[in-house]
Amino acid sequence: MSSETGFDPELYKRFPTTEARPEGELEQLDEVWCGPRRPWEWITAINNNYIGVYYVGAAMLFFVLAGVLALLMRTQLALPMTGFLAQETYNQIFTMHGTVMMFLFAVPAVEALGVLLLPQMLGARDLPFPRLSAYAFWAYLVGGLCFFASLFFGLAPNGGWFMYPPLTSTTYSPGINADFWLLGIGFIEISAIAGAIEIIVGVLKTRAPGMTLDKLPIFAWAMLIFACMIIIAFPSIILSTLLLELERALGWPFFDAAKGGDPMLWQHLFWFFGHPEVYIIFLPAAGAMSTLIPAVAQTKLVGYRLVVLAMLATGFISFGVWAHHMFTTGMPQISINYFSAASMAVSVPAGVQVFAWIATLAAGKMRFNTPGLFAVGGLVIFVMGGLTGVMVAMVPFDWQAHDSYFIVAHLHYVLIGGMVFPLFAAIYYWTPMSSSRPLSERWGKWIFWLMFVGHNVTFMPMHLTGLMGMPRRVYTYLPERGWDLPNMISTVGSFMFGLAVLLWVVDMVRNFRPFGNKDAGNVFGGPGLEWLPSGRYSLRSVPVIKSLYPVWDQPDLARDVEAGRYFLPGAPRGERETMITSPINAEPQYLQRMPQPSSWYVWGAIFTAGFFLILTIQAYLVSVISGVLAVYCILKWCWGLDRPSGPATVDVGGGVRLPTYVSGPSSHGWWAMVITLIVSGMVAIMACFSYVFLWSRRPDLWQAPPEIGSLPLTLGLLAAAGVGAWASQGALKLDRPRSAGIAAVLMLAATLAAGGAFAAEASAWWNSGLRPDASSQGATVYALLAWQGTFVGISLLMGPFVLLRWLCGLVSSRYPATFEVVALFVAFTAVQGAATTLLIRLFPGVGA
Amino acid sequence: MRFWLLMLGGLLIWAAHFMALYLLSSASDVARDDAGAWNGAGLVFSLICLIAIAGLCWRCIVWLRMKPTDETRAFGLRLAVAGGLLGGIGVVFQTLVLLAPV
Numbered sequence: 001m002s003s004e005t006g007f008d009p010e011l012y013k014r015f016p017t018t019e020a021r022p023e024g025e026l027e028q029l030d031e032v033w034c035g036p037r038r039p040w041e042w043i044t045a046i047n048n049n050y051i052g053v054y055y056v057g058a059a060m061l062f063f064v065l066a067g068v069l070a071l072l073m074r075t076q077l078a079l080p081m082t083g084f085l086a087q088e089t090y091n092q093i094f095t096m097h098g099t100v101m102m103f104l105f106a107v108p109a110v111e112a113l114g115v116l117l118l119p120q121m122l123g124a125r126d127l128p129f130p131r132l133s134a135y136a137f138w139a140y141l142v143g144g145l146c147f148f149a150s151l152f153f154g155l156a157p158n159g160g161w162f163m164y165p166p167l168t169s170t171t172y173s174p175g176i177n178a179d180f181w182l183l184g185i186g187f188i189e190i191s192a193i194a195g196a197i198e199i200i201v202g203v204l205k206t207r208a209p210g211m212t213l214d215k216l217p218i219f220a221w222a223m224l225i226f227a228c229m230i231i232i233a234f235p236s237i238i239l240s241t242l243l244l245e246l247e248r249a250l251g252w253p254f255f256d257a258a259k260g261g262d263p264m265l266w267q268h269l270f271w272f273f274g275h276p277e278v279y280i281i282f283l284p285a286a287g288a289m290s291t292l293i294p295a296v297a298q299t300k301l302v303g304y305r306l307v308v309l310a311m312l313a314t315g316f317i318s319f320g321v322w323a324h325h326m327f328t329t330g331m332p333q334i335s336i337n338y339f340s341a342a343s344m345a346v347s348v349p350a351g352v353q354v355f356a357w358i359a360t361l362a363a364g365k366m367r368f369n370t371p372g373l374f375a376v377g378g379l380v381i382f383v384m385g386g387l388t389g390v391m392v393a394m395v396p397f398d399w400q401a402h403d404s405y406f407i408v409a410h411l412h413y414v415l416i417g418g419m420v421f422p423l424f425a426a427i428y429y430w431t432p433m434s435s436s437r438p439l440s441e442r443w444g445k446w447i448f449w450l451m452f453v454g455h456n457v458t459f460m461p462m463h464l465t466g467l468m469g470m471p472r473r474v475y476t477y478l479p480e481r482g483w484d485l486p487n488m489i490s491t492v493g494s495f496m497f498g499l500a501v502l503l504w505v506v507d508m509v510r511n512f513r514p515f516g517n518k519d520a521g522n523v524f525g526g527p528g529l530e531w532l533p534s535g536r537y538s539l540r541s542v543p544v545i546k547s548l549y550p551v552w553d554q555p556d557l558a559r560d561v562e563a564g565r566y567f568l569p570g571a572p573r574g575e576r577e578t579m580i581t582s583p584i585n586a587e588p589q590y591l592q593r594m595p596q597p598s599s600w601y602v603w604g605a606i607f608t609a610g611f612f613l614i615l616t617i618q619a620y621l622v623s624v625i626s627g628v629l630a631v632y633c634i635l636k637w638c639w640g641l642d643r644p645s646g647p648a649t650v651d652v653g654g655g656v657r658l659p660t661y662v663s664g665p666s667s668h669g670w671w672a673m674v675i676t677l678i679v680s681g682m683v684a685i686m687a688c689f690s691y692v693f694l695w696s697r698r699p700d701l702w703q704a705p706p707e708i709g710s711l712p713l714t715l716g717l718l719a720a721a722g723v724g725a726w727a728s729q730g731a732l733k734l735d736r737p738r739s740a741g742i743a744a745v746l747m748l749a750a751t752l753a754a755g756g757a758f759a760a761e762a763s764a765w766w767n768s769g770l771r772p773d774a775s776s777q778g779a780t781v782y783a784l785l786a787w788q789g790t791f792v793g794i795s796l797l798m799g800p801f802v803l804l805r806w807l808c809g810l811v812s813s814r815y816p817a818t819f820e821v822v823a824l825f826v827a828f829t830a831v832q833g834a835a836t837t838l839l840i841r842l843f844p845g846v847g848a
Numbered sequence: 849m850r851f852w853l854l855m856l857g858g859l860l861i862w863a864a865h866f867m868a869l870y871l872l873s874s875a876s877d878v879a880r881d882d883a884g885a886w887n888g889a890g891l892v893f894s895l896i897c898l899i900a901i902a903g904l905c906w907r908c909i910v911w912l913r914m915k916p917t918d919e920t921r922a923f924g925l926r927l928a929v930a931g932g933l934l935g936g937i938g939v940v941f942q943t944l945v946l947l948a949p950v
Contacts, residue, residue, distance in 0.1 A: 002918050214923035305923065309930045316859040317938065320866045334873040334883075337945040342866065345938050584851055585920055696878045 005666075007587035012210060012544045014654035016556070016565035025570035026540065032571045033125070033537035035515060044597040046130035049536050051137050052116025053434060053514045056427075058141045059109035063420075064501060065148060066100035069093045071498050074458075078491035080479040090475035091158035092177070096151055098161030099181060102277065103188045104144045106415070107230075109423060110284035111136075111195040114223040117430060118199065120530035121217050123208025123542045125568075125578035126594060128668040129198050131637060135601040135608075136194035143187040143609030150180045157181035160473060162270055163244070165255040165263045170248050179616045182245040186612040189238050193679055196227035196234075201671045203227075204583040208529065209567060210545040211586040217528055217548070218301060221308050222287020225315045226280055231675060232319065233276040235682035240269035243690070243783060252772045252779035254690070260698035260776030264329060265690055271322035272686070278414065279318040279346075283311055285422035286353055289375055292429045293357050295526040296372035297364025300549060303356040310349035310356075317346040327398045336395055343393035350386055354379065370444030371429035371524060377452045378421025385413025388463070403473075406466025409459045416455055424451070424504070432520035433530055436513040443507045450500035457493025461486035527552040533562045541566035541653065542579055545586070564653075572650040573660065579652060580668055590662040591650060595640070604633035635801060641669075642815040663817040673821040677828045680791070684832050687784050688839055694776040695844055702777045705841045706764040714764070714837050717757035721795075722830030724750030729823040735813035743819065744806035750826050751792075751799030754833065758792040761785065761837055784836045791829040798822045855924040857904045858935030865897040865939050869946070887946045894943040898936060905932040 003009060035050070036042045045051065072093055076085040085093065115133050119126050127133060150156045157177045159168040168178045203224040207216070243254045244266065253259035255266050294301045301307065320342035327336055357379055366372060388410040392398045401407055424447075432438040465486045470477060477483050522531040527549035532539055543566040547553035560566060567588065568579055576594035581587055607630035614623040649657040664670055695702055728746035731739050762785050772782035802822055805811050811819055853860070869890050876886035908928045916922045 002921070212920040212923075214920050305926055306930065309927055309934065312856065312927075312931065313859060313934050316863050319863070332873060332877045334876075334887075334945060334948075335870060337948065338866070338869055338873065338942055341941050341945055342938075345941055348934070348937070696874070 003587060004582045004585040005587045005589055007582075007589075009587070011654065011656055014656070015544045015567070016560040016563075017654050018565075021564040021569055025564065028574065029537050029540070029571050030535065032574065032576055033535065035536055040599075041597060044134075044599050044602055046126075046134045046595065046597050046601075047536055048115050048119050048126050048130065048133065049434070050515065051130070051133050052112060054141075055108065055112030055115055055133075055137050058137070058144070059105050059112050062100050062104040062144060062148070063109070064505065066097050066105060067498060067501055069097040069100070071494055073097065074491040074494040076475060077477075077487050079488065080477050080481075080484055082476060085475065087475045088154075088158065091473075092151060092154070092156040094473060095157045095160055095181070096148070099157065099185075100144075100148060101415075102161060102281075103185060104140070104148070106281040106419060107192050107277070108140055108188075108195075110223075110226065110281060110419070111192065111199070113284060113288065113423070113426060113430075114199050114202075114226075115195065116434065117530060118202055118220060118223060119206070119538050120433070120532075120534055121220060121528055122203065122206055122211065123529050123539055123545070124202065124206035125538050125576065127198050127202040128206055128578070128580070128592060129201065129672065131595050131598075131601045132194050132198050132672075135605045136191040136198070138602050138605030139187050139194075139608050140191040142606050143184065143191075143613060146609065146613050147180065147184040150177075150184075155180055157184075162274060163266075164270075165244060165247070165266050166257075168244065168248075169255065176616055176618070179245065179248060180613075182241045182248070183612045183616045185237070185241050187609045189234055189241075190608065192230055193234055193676075196230035197672050197675050199223050199227040200231070200675055201668050205580050205668050205671065206578055206592075207581050207586040208542050208545050209579075209581060209586055209588050211581075212545075213584055214305075215545055215548045218290040218304065218307060219284070219287040219528075222283045222290070222311055225311050226283045226287075229276050229280050229283070229315050229318070231679055232682060233273045233280065235679055236269050236686050237273035239683050239686045239690070240266055240273070243269075243779075246779070246783065246786075250773065252782065253776055254694070254779050254783070256776075259774070259779075260694060260701040261779065262694060262697045262776075264326075264697075265693055267326050267329065268322070268693065269686060269690070271325045272319070275322045275325065276318045278418075279314050281415065282418040283314060285378075285419040285426075286311065288426040288429075289357060289378065289422045290353070291528065292371050292425055292524070292526070293360050293375055294364070294549075295429070295524050296369065296375060297361050297366050298525060299360060299364030300527075301356060302359035302363055303352070304548065306352055307356045310352035313349040314346065314353075317342060317349065321346055324393060324398070327395050328402045340393055340395050344390060347386060347390055347393075354383060354386075369428075369524065370439070370441055370448060371425045373445060373448040373452075374421050374425035374428060377448060378417050378425060381413055381417025381421060381452075381455060383417070385410055385415075385417050389414060401466060403471055404466035405462045405470045405472055408472050409462035409466060412455075412459045412462075416459075421451075424448075429524055429526070430530070431512065432523040434514050434519065435511070436516045436518050436520055437511045438520045438523050439507050439511050443503060447500045447503050447507070450496050450503070454493050454496030454498075454500055458490045458497060459493070461489045461493075465490075522551070532558050540564050541569040543567075567653045567656070569653050572652065573646045575645075579658070580662070580666075588652065588656065588658055589666055590659045591652060592668060593645065593660065598637075598640075600633045600637040604630050604637060607633060631797070635797070638801075638818070639805075642810065642818045661815065661817075663815075663820055667817050669817050669821055670824070673824050677824065680828070681832065684784075684787060684836060687780070687787055688836065691780040691784065691839065692843065694780055698776060699844065701775045702844065703768075703770060703775075706768040708841070710760065710764040711837070711841055714757050714761045715834055717753045717760060718830045718834045718837070721750045721754035721757065721833075722827045724753060725823045725826035725830065729816065729820050732811070732813050732816050732819055739813060740806055740811040744803045744811055747802045747819070747822065747826065748799040750830075751795040754792050754795050754826060754829050757830075757833055757837075758785070758789055761833075762789070765840075781840050784840060788829075788833050788836055791825075791832060795826050795829050798825065851921075851924055854904075854908070855927050856931060857928055858901050858930075858932030860935075861897050861900050861904070861932075862935035862938040865894060866942060868893050869942055890946045891943065894939060894946070897939050901932045901936045901939065905929050905936075908932070 203220050246252045247254050253261040255261045255263045323339040324343040468482050470483050540562050541564045543561050577591050580589045580592050607626045610626035649659050652658050728743045732743035770778045772778045872886050872890050876883050908925045912925050
C-alpha cells in the first residue's frame with residue numbers, strides 16, 4: 001500500500017502488541033471518560049454514547065407526536081362531513097405533521113443514528129466535535145418542543161409543509177403562524193448543518209488505522225454522502241426561508257408578482273432542498289439496511305462497490321430532479337423533459353441497492369428475526385413506492401395525479417419503506433449495542449406485522465382515492481363520491497400502525513437499559529467494529545483494520561482490542577483524546593485533544609433557539625438579547641480552543657509516536673471551517689440564482705446600478721481584506737517576537753476593510769435610489785448585501801476576538817489553528833463580497 | 849483531491865452536463881429566439897461530456913489493467929469506471945430530450 005501522509009504502513013505489523021499493559025491504564029481510561037455523576041452533568045454530557053441516545057430518543061418523540069397528529073387527521077377523514085376537527089385546526093395539524101416528520105423526525109433521526117453509531121463503527125473514541133453535536137442536539141430539542149407547542153396556542157403554521165407563496169404571504173396568511181414555520185425551521189437548519197459537519201469530518205478523519213475507503217463500513221459511506229448532501233441542499237432552504245420571512249416582515253417582494261417577484265422562485269429554491277431531502281433521509285436508512293442485511297443473512301453484502309457507487313449516484317442525481325414537483329407550473333417543455341428523464345434515471349441506482357439486498361438475502365441464510373423482518377418489509381414497501389415514483393416521473397400521469405391522494409400514498413410508501421422501516425430495523429439491530437438488554441423478539445414480531453399490515457391498509461387505498469379525484473389537504477369531503485369506504489379503511493389501518501408504535505414504546509420502556517456498564521453484546525452476529533466489547537470510551541484500543549468485516553475476518557480481534565494490544569490503549573496525556581487519521585488510507589496523523597463537558601454549548605443552543613422563536617412573536621428586544629447571549633456563549637466556548645498542553649508527541653502504542661497538535665489542512669478544525677464556508681458559498685450561489693431568475697421574469701422593472709466609479713473603492717477594500725487576512729497568518733508563521741501582535745493587528749485591519757467595503761457598497765446602492773421594498777431588483781440586491789453584511793458582522797466580531805486572544809497570550813505560532821480558521825473566514829468574506837458585488841453591478845449591465 | 853475527482857469524475861461530468869443543459873434551455877426560454885440553435889449548443893456540449901467520460905473510463909481501465917497493488921487505488925479506479933458508465937447513461941438519457949422535435 002502506498003502512503004498518503006508519509007506514515008510507514010510497515011508499522012502496522014507491530015500490532016497486536018504482545019507486552020503486558022501497565023497497571024491502572026484501563027482504570028484511568030474509565031475515569032477520563034466517566035459518565036455524569038451529578039444531575040446537571042446529564043445535560044452537559046457530550047460523549048456520543050449519551051448525546052446519541054438523547055438524539056435518537058428526541059427524534060422518536062417527535063415521530064410519536066407527529067404520528068398522533070396523523071391519527072387526528074385520519075379520524076377527521078374517516079367519514080364525510082365530520083366535525084371532529086375545525087378546518088383551521090386541520091390545516092395546522094397537516095402542516096405540522098409534515099413539518100415535524102420531515103424536519104424534526106426524519107433528518108435528526110438519521111443524524112442521531114450517525115452520532116450514536118459512527119464512533120464505535122469507525123473505531124474512534126468519539127466524533128471530532130462532541131460539543132458541536134451537543135449544541136446541535138440541544139438547539140434541536142429546545143427549539144423543536146417550542147415549535148411543536150405552537151399548536152396548542154393556535155399559532156402553528158397552516159400553509160402546508162412546503163409553504164408555497166402567495167398562500168403564505170401576509171395577504172393570505174396574515175398571522176404569525178407562517179413566521180413560526182419560517183423562523184422555527186431556522187434553528188433546525190443550523191442543527192442539521194452542525195451535525196453534518198461533525199459527520200463528514202468524523203468519517204473522513206477519525207477512522208481506525210487501515211480502514212481505507214475500500215474497507216469503510218457501508219453505513220459510514222451512507223452517512224458521508226448524506227452529510228455532503230445536507231451541505232449542498234440545506235443552504236437552499238436557509239435562503240428561501242430568509243427571503244420569505246423578509247418579504248413577510250419587511251415587504252421585500254421576492255415572490256410578489258406585482259413588484260417583479262415570482263412565486264416560482266420559492267418552488268425552485270424549496271425543491272432544490274426538498275427533493276434531495278428525500279434521499280438525504282433515504283441514504284442513511286439504506287446504509288443501515290446494507291449493514292444489517294449481511295448480519296441477518298450471515299453473509300457478506302453482494303456488490304459492495306456497486307452499492308457505494310449507487311449511493312454516490314443517488315446523491316448526485318437527486319440534485320437533478322427538484323423540478324419534478326413542478327410539472328404543473330407551466331415550466332418550459334424542454335426543462336420538464338430534462339427533469340422527467342433525471343427522475344427516471346434516479347431509479348437506476350436505487351434499483352442497484354435493492355437488487356444487492358435481495359441478492360445478499362438469497363446468497364445467505366435469511367433469519368426472520370425482528371431486524372430481518374423490518375428490513376424485508378421496508379424493502380417491499382419501498383419498491384412499491386419506487387414504482388409509483390416512476391409513474392409520477394412521467395409528465396402526463398403526473399398532471400393527472402398531482403396534488404391528489406395518489407401522491408400522498410406514493411410519498412408515504414417511499415418514506416415509510418425507505419426510512420421508517422429501516423430505522424426500526426436499525427433500532428432493533430443496534431439496541432443491544434447501547435443497552436444491557438435487547439428489545440423483545442416476540443413483541444418485535446407483533447409490532448412488525450401490525451406496522452406492515454397497518455401501513456398497507458392505510459396507504460394502499462389512497463392510490464384509489466387519489467385516482468378517484470380526492471385532492472390532498474382537504475379537511476373533509478362530500479358523501480357519495482366513492483371516497484367514503486377507502487377513507488374508512490385508511491383510518492382503520494392508521495390506527496393499526498399507531499398501535500404498533502404504542503407497543504414499541506412500551507417495549508422500549510420495558511427493555512431499554514442505556515448508559516450502563518455492560519451492553520447486551522453481539523446478539524445478531526454483526527461483523528462491524530461496533531460489536532466489539534466497548535465502554536464509554538468506545539473501544540479499549542483502536543485496531544488495525546484489514547477487512548471490511550473485521551469481526552468476521554479477524555478472529556482474535558475482540559480479545560486483542562479488549563486487552564489493549566492496538567493503538568491508543570489508554571489515555572497517554574491523562575485526558576480525553578482520539579486519533580485523527582488521513583481521509584483516504586486512514587493513516588494515523590495526530591492525537592486530538594477532546595473537550596471536557598461544560599455548560600456553554602448548552603446555553604448557546606438554548607439562546608440560539610430562543611433567538612429564532614422569540615423573533616417569531618415579534619418581541620424584538622428580547623430576541624436580540626437572546627441572540628447576543630448565544631453569541632457570547634459560543635465565543636466563550638471558542639475561547640478555550642488552542643490551549644497549549646503536554647508534550648509535542650506521545651506514544652500511541654507499539655512505539656508509534658504521534659504529534660499532539662496539528663494545524664492547517666491536516667487539522668480537523670480546518671476541515672470543519674472549509675465545510676462551513678461551502679455552506680455559506682452555496683447560500684450565496686442560490687441568492688445569485690434568485691437574482692438572475694427574478695431579472696429574467698421582469699427585466700423591464702430593473703433600473704441601472706450605481707455609477708461605476710464607486711466600484712473600485714468597494715473592490716479595493718475587499719482586496720485589502722482578503723490580502724490582509726492571508727498576510728496575517730503568514731506573519732504568524734514567521735515566529736518572531738512580534739509576529740503574533742502584527743498578525744492580530746493585520747487581522748483586525750482586514751476585518752475593518754471588509755466592513756468598509758460593505759458600508760461603501762450599501763451606501764452606493766442606497767444613494768442610487770433603489771429601495772428593497774420597491775421591486776424584485778431592490779429585494780434581491782439588498783438580500784445579497786444583507787447576506788454579505790452578516791459575514792462582515794461576524795468578521796467584525798472575530799477581529800477583536802483575535803486581538804483579545806493575543807492580549808491574553810493565546811495567539812502563538814506554535815498554536816495557530818484558531819487563527820488560521822479566522823483568516824480563512826475573513827478571506828472567504830472578501831471573496832464572496834467581491835463576487836456578489838460584481839454580479840449586481842455588472843449584470844444585467846446598465847439597466848434593461 | 850485528485851483521487852476524489854477521479855473517483856467521482858463520471859458523476860461530476862453528469863452533474864455539469866445536467867446543469868449546462870438546464871441553463872441553456874432556460875436561456876433559450878428567456879431569449880425567446882431560435883430554440884434550434886440552443887439545442888445545437890446542448891448537443892455539442894453533450895458530445896464533449898461523452899468524450900470526457902469515455903476518456904476517463906479508458907484511462908482508468910488502462911491503469912486497472914496494470915494491476916495496481918494498492919487496493920484503495922484499485923477500488924477508486926473501479927468506482928470511477930462504474931461511475932463513468934452510469935454517468936454516460938445519464939448523459940445519453942438527458943441528451944435524448946434535445947433530439948425531440950422543437
